[in-house]
Amino acid sequence: MTAATLRTGSAPPQARPPVRPASHDQAAPAGAGDALLQVDGVTLEYATRERVVRATHRVSFDVHQADRFVLLGPSGCGKSTLLKAIGGFIAPREGEIRLDGQAVHQPGPDRIVVFQEFDQLPPWKTVKANVMFPLLASRKLGRKEAEERALDCLAKVGLSKFADAYPHTLSGGMKQRVAIARALAMQPKVLLMDEPFAALDALTRRRMQEELLALWDDVRFTLLFVTHSIEEALVVGNRILLLSPHPGRVRAEINSHQFGLHSLGGADFQATAQRIHGLLFDQ
Ligand SMILES: Nc1ncnc2c1ncn2[C@@H]1O[C@H](COP(=O)(O)OP(=O)(O)OP(=O)(O)O)[C@@H](O)[C@H]1O
Ligand SMILES: [Mg+2]
Numbered sequence: 001m002t003a004a005t006l007r008t009g010s011a012p013p014q015a016r017p018p019v020r021p022a023s024h025d026q027a028a029p030a031g032a033g034d035a036l037l038q039v040d041g042v043t044l045e046y047a048t049r050e051r052v053v054r055a056t057h058r059v060s061f062d063v064h065q066a067d068r069f070v071l072l073g074p075s076g077c078g079k080s081t082l083l084k085a086i087g088g089f090i091a092p093r094e095g096e097i098r099l100d101g102q103a104v105h106q107p108g109p110d111r112i113v114v115f116q117e118f119d120q121l122p123p124w125k126t127v128k129a130n131v132m133f134p135l136l137a138s139r140k141l142g143r144k145e146a147e148e149r150a151l152d153c154l155a156k157v158g159l160s161k162f163a164d165a166y167p168h169t170l171s172g173g174m175k176q177r178v179a180i181a182r183a184l185a186m187q188p189k190v191l192l193m194d195e196p197f198a199a200l201d202a203l204t205r206r207r208m209q210e211e212l213l214a215l216w217d218d219v220r221f222t223l224l225f226v227t228h229s230i231e232e233a234l235v236v237g238n239r240i241l242l243l244s245p246h247p248g249r250v251r252a253e254i255n256s257h258q259f260g261l262h263s264l265g266g267a268d269f270q271a272t273a274q275r276i277h278g279l280l281f282d283q
Helices: 003-010 079-086 127-137 143-156 172-185 202-219 230-236 267-281
Strands: 019-021 037-047 052-063 068-072 094-099 111-114 190-194 223-227 239-243 250-255
Touching: 037 079, 052 079, 052 094, 052 239, 052 250, 068 079, 068 230, 079 190, 079 223, 111 172, 127 143, 127 172, 143 172, 143 202, 172 202, 202 230, 223 230, 230 267, 239 267, 250 267
Parallel strands: 068 223, 068 239, 111 190, 190 223
Antiparallel strands: 019 250, 037 052, 037 094, 239 250
């Protein structure tokens, strides 16, 4: 069974995704206490020598367990900066990020990032050693257990045969699968993905989206996925946060769980894509 059919089966009988307009400068909505990840009025800035660059302005959203939550917005709207802040690499200027109710202050093995670049794997380690490395470095598992977990995760992404290969002998898509396996092996509370398929050709990108959804169906991890492709957001996400350009502010939140690869080209899919385009780019 494909990821698309699995998702069709679980889609609620809802024809049109409700759009919740953004209420700027407002704290997280009521009931946020249950969310796994809470981004609460977060302003992020970079201080350069000459000036301060504001990347996001009071952004709020909640990610729930097993969500496939997408951050969608044009280049420069602060998507990567938000992921870095959730990863604990930069501190908010305003607001707070909480994971399981605990404020995020530093990086941790409960938040793992998969990046766009194919060169995120140390080239001197085999595929298996790459996947084992964070498990060993964080002392999460001993060598034997780490090896078992690594082989299990490589099987999940279809790379069992390449466990002993070196990264330079793999295609871009395969390297991204290794990066995904490495992240999943850590069993993070949230898997953070920053345009992981953007550098792939169109066909491989489509296949990776399908595989990611199948993997999610299998493992039910919580995903926070960044893209600037409206189509990819609708295919991958069950909820989509639209960010306005520079500095990023929340424009709207869209429910997209009924869409998947099966809905590509359909009238409802096209209409929603159009609506998102309007929300992102109309003044
Ligand atoms: N290290 C940095 N120093 C100063 N400004 C930065 C730095 N990194 C990003 N910025 C600025 O912060 C803003 C948000 O950048 P960010 O990389 O988060 O955008 P993005 O939404 O991920 O864009 P893209 O889709 O192109 O990846 C931009 O204006 C960018 O120029
Ligand atoms: Mg980015």
